[in-house]
Amino acid sequence: MCYCLFMDIDLYLQIHFVLLVSRQGKVRLAKWYSAYSQKERAKLIRELSGVILTRAPKLCNFVEWMGLKVVYKRYAGLYFCMCIDQDDNELEILDIIHHYVEILDRYFGSVSLLSLQAYYILDEILIAGELQESSKRVVGRLIDAQDSLVEIAKEQASLVSSIIAQATK
Template sequence: MIRAVIVMNDQGKPRLIKFYQYQTVEKQHELIRSIYGVLCSRAENVSNFIKVDSIFGPDARLVYKTYATLYFVFVFDSSENELAMLDLMQVFVETLDKCFSNVCELDIVFNFNKVHAILDEIILGGQVLETSSSEVVKAVAELSKLERTSSSVMLIPSIPGWHGR
């Protein structure tokens, strides 16, 4: 199964953290720090795999890929295929790209819950759910429709950026 999906920027700041086996936040951040420690020491144009037995215990594998300023990281075990995970990562990024039209780091920063929703349509409980990005986009669109219709019932929608800091 897939154990974790992590997106962080090249400074090591996490942008998305999803563990499929419960970890305390402290542990999560500790793990991310160790992953970042390994990631930033990697040269360019090398393979996308890292041995992470020391971080996640035996049987753990990790693939990562750099997209602009972001590292996308999948941690999984022997039940998954390494190359398939890279494909899945591509699906995830494509979907993000479609949902945010030319996704950039800021989109992911400011759309915390939407990114989670997208991920939830691709991976469920650590298993691959959907591998077609257009299907995912459809599902996410439906979800936000649900959110919109119900939020229109609310009296006062919050207006982003309206209040000063």
């Protein structure tokens, strides 16, 4: 079992936002933990995508940007980006990104096959921009429980639809 950096995470580590951006610059996931207007979000995504996508692969994965720090890592065709304060620990964020990617890989089999479920998984790991759950097993159990609830709801909706269809004949 490997030791993860975020086991001793600073309690005041604040993630401002999480972005997953494709190599073509399309946003695949955006989660905001600080207040930004729609206009600010669009500008921020456009500028930050331009900065990260044009960086050489050999450069470090930390960028000082607009008084903040952006930590990013490329997996498959996606850039996983997290924005933090200047004095926060970049290595902790890289570990959180890797943790998230490992859970996505377990759930989807490939990071490139993201869906809306990726938001739910992120919400199990981070709450209000702070690390909530570091255990992959716990997150896996929570995801499985959510999937079970969705299946039960689908079955119940199907049953209700068939009852309504029979009643209206």
